Amino acid sequence: MKKKNAVAYARFSSTLQRDESIVRQLESIHEYCDRNNLELVEEYIDEAQSGTNDRRERFQDMIEDAQNSDWDFIVCYKMDRFSRSVADNMHYKKKLSKYGIRIMSVIEDFDDSSPEGNLFGLMTMGLSQFYVENLKRESFAGIMQNAKRCMTTGGTAPFGFNITEDLEYEINEHEAEGVRLMFKLIIDGYSYAHIINELNNRGFKTKFGNPFTSNIHDMLKNRKYIGEFVYNRASKKNADGSRNNHRKKSENDIVRIPEGIPRIVDDRTFFTVQRMMMNRRYQGYSNGTKTKYILSGLIVCSNCNFSISGMISYAGRKKIPRVRYTCQSSKKGRDCNVNDINALYYEKYVWSIVDEILNYKNIKKLQDLINKQLTLFGKKLQEEIDKLNEAIERNSKIVNELTERVGSLRSSADKILTEQIGEYMDIIIEYKNEKMYFEEDLKVLEYIYQKDLKQRIKKYRNIMNSGKENQLLLRRLIQRIYQGNDFVKILLRLNAFIPFKLYNDLTYEKSEIRDNIAFKYNNKRIEPLFK
Numbered sequence: 001m002k003k004k005n006a007v008a009y010a011r012f013s014s015t016l017q018r019d020e021s022i023v024r025q026l027e028s029i030h031e032y033c034d035r036n037n038l039e040l041v042e043e044y045i046d047e048a049q050s051g052t053n054d055r056r057e058r059f060q061d062m063i064e065d066a067q068n069s070d071w072d073f074i075v076c077y078k079m080d081r082f083s084r085s086v087a088d089n090m091h092y093k094k095k096l097s098k099y100g101i102r103i104m105s106v107i108e109d110f111d112d113s114s115p116e117g118n119l120f121g122l123m124t125m126g127l128s129q130f131y132v133e134n135l136k137r138e139s140f141a142g143i144m145q146n147a148k149r150c151m152t153t154g155g156t157a158p159f160g161f162n163i164t165e166d167l168e169y170e171i172n173e174h175e176a177e178g179v180r181l182m183f184k185l186i187i188d189g190y191s192y193a194h195i196i197n198e199l200n201n202r203g204f205k206t207k208f209g210n211p212f213t214s215n216i217h218d219m220l221k222n223r224k225y226i227g228e229f230v231y232n233r234a235s236k237k238n239a240d241g242s243r244n245n246h247r248k249k250s251e252n253d254i255v256r257i258p259e260g261i262p263r264i265v266d267d268r269t270f271f272t273v274q275r276m277m278m279n280r281r282y283q284g285y286s287n288g289t290k291t292k293y294i295l296s297g298l299i300v301c302s303n304c305n306f307s308i309s310g311m312i313s314y315a316g317r318k319k320i321p322r323v324r325y326t327c328q329s330s331k332k333g334r335d336c337n338v339n340d341i342n343a344l345y346y347e348k349y350v351w352s353i354v355d356e357i358l359n360y361k362n363i364k365k366l367q368d369l370i371n372k373q374l375t376l377f378g379k380k381l382q383e384e385i386d387k388l389n390e391a392i393e394r395n396s397k398i399v400n401e402l403t404e405r406v407g408s409l410r411s412s413a414d415k416i417l418t419e420q421i422g423e424y425m426d427i428i429i430e431y432k433n434e435k436m437y438f439e440e441d442l443k444v445l446e447y448i449y450q451k452d453l454k455q456r457i458k459k460y461r462n463i464m465n466s467g468k469e470n471q472l473l474l475r476r477l478i479q480r481i482y483q484g485n486d487f488v489k490i491l492l493r494l495n496a497f498i499p500f501k502l503y504n505d506l507t508y509e510k511s512e513i514r515d516n517i518a519f520k521y522n523n524k525r526i527e528p529l530f531k
């Protein structure tokens with residue numbers, strides 16, 4: 001069989017800091033041709049010229065030569081070597097396809113004869129023109145290693161980074177220690193207030209040279225800490241020079257470039273903290289102040305979904321203090337008929353369950369219970385993954401259909417189409433992220449041994465006996481308590497007992513019929529967790 005013919009096109013523009021050298025580009029093209037059994041018949045090289053215009057001499061030569069050639073492919077290192085603008089790319093692609101020539105890229109290596117490949121090709125080119133996300137994370141990371149795009153748009157670097165003279169991000173080692181400390185302390189369960197104290201005690205200062213006060217919550221959400229460069233399109237000029245900053249910055253306007261800048265924390269730590277912060281928000285635990293009502297923030301009213309928290313009131317002429325847990329909906333101007341619960345008995349009740357779990361005598365039962373939950377959990381994870389795969393496939397189909405309808409990319413109808421594609425891509429990416437959490441958990445899942453349990457029970461027992469961090473302990477062991485008028489449901493967090501980290505909570509639900517007013521009277525009849 002006759003080998004197919006290919007020509008190489010390489011371009012180097014001096015303005016790009018991390019540009020691949022011509023040599024490197026050509027090497028890759030040669031390798032690529034060997035691998036794909038292509039005969040490389042010619043090389044076209046443009047050096048040190050801007051890619052945004054067409055005055056690339058060798059490029060023009062190539063286009064002209066193409067007309068009467070017997071080439072099958074033009075191979076470039078990255079699509080953006082071939083052309084920076086989507087419109088130009090479409091133009092030349094069309095022209096070349098008339099001569100039976102297709103453009104190939106070593107890095108992207110997609111098949112642009114399929115709609116999906118075509119879309120991917122389009123998307124990898126015009127960062128400033130189109131919404132881009134990592135359809136193919138691996139190859140994308142390479143494409144996006146582009147200094148120009150990973151430079152700051154000015155302003156102050158986030159804590160943990162410096163901005164170099166070339167406007168690039170660089171890790172500030174001292175501050176990075178502080179960043180890692182923050183993440184670690186969150187995982188260890190400390191409150192924001194505690195963490196802020198810790199940072200200040202250790203002499204860390206904000207970028208403005210001040211002590212930390214609040215808002216480390218927002219800092220912890222910064223994806224730059226996992227090396228993601230976030231490029232905000234809305235604040236940048238459009239291709240036609242206009243600015244579109246009239247609408248709010250939706251996710252569509254944001255281009256994320258994984259591994260665009262150096263990272264400070266690993267993914268697992270980062271995402272674990274994101275999940276934990278989400279839970280905290282729900283638990284209303286973010287104020288960090290220690291309350292004497294240790295169940296505050298843990299109980300949710302199953303009647304109205306507001307939290308149930310502790311309060312003190314003074315009854316009668318003698319002003320006898322009464323501490324109780326009460327639904328907070330009334331504070332928000334709503335009515336709820338869930339009765340108050342005597343705090344003393346409620347706490348006693350919860351502690352009795354904790355005491356039961358942390359009892360060495362029950363270790364075998366606890367082991368069985370957790371392993372049983374792990375099996376169920378594994379099944380559940382697989383189900384979720386399957387569901388997400390279906391959803392991803394469904395949405396990918398839509399993207400492909402829309403892509404086929406995109407024409408020259410110059411009309412406004414096409415613009416709307418590409419915007420729609422962007423929205424569906426968002427959905428796909430969200431699903432993929434979600435899937436990642438499940439898959440990661442599935443990977444580390446294994447049964448636990450009694451020695452794992454023993455170690456942890458000992459640790460928790462010590463905390464319990466010292467009485468110092470009881471609130472923390474409860475939050476580690478209990479995810480949520482749902483309280484109704486005639487039942488109580490406790491979601492135990494079994495994550496506290498397993499030797500590997502999970503993104504998702506592994507829970508066990510203990511529920512029982514329990515009239516909350518009568519907590520006091522049937523205190524002795526607590527249904528045991530282990531029967």
Ligand SMILES: [Zn+2]
Nearest residue numbers: 301304327336
């Ligand atoms: Zn309520």
